[in-house]
Amino acid sequence: MTEPQILYKSLHPSLYTLADDGRSLNFHFARCSHCGGLSFPANAPGCMHCGAVIEEADKLLLPGEGTLLECVTLHVALVPGMPTPSIAGDILLAEGVVEEGVIAVSDESVLKPGMRLKAVAEMEPGEGVYACRFVPMQEEVSQ
């Protein structure tokens, strides 16, 4: 018994791709052959750390996860169709690599700077694509 499989496409194929578990996202990074630093996205014009040409860098697919630096609740849609309120955060993906992401929680009070987040796919069936959302890594929260 197999369910009919719908093939979703990444909304931003150069940034992320669906992991084997069908929910998590892997991010495309480049590791600089000059300084060893990670850059994101992998198609950046140059190394984010030393400026070396990124085409000579190793391309890496790494689990999409990071550390929350700060977040803010948005009450105005930044793009058409964006649900409000929604929570945007600055997320440290790797040393020196900070990206802004949408965090899929109902209330920002559950979020604390320094907590680990992971990227998951949010399927948009009407569009046939998946977008990137961050959720807390609950299994690592120990109180």
Ligand SMILES: [Zn+2]
């Ligand atoms: Zn470099």
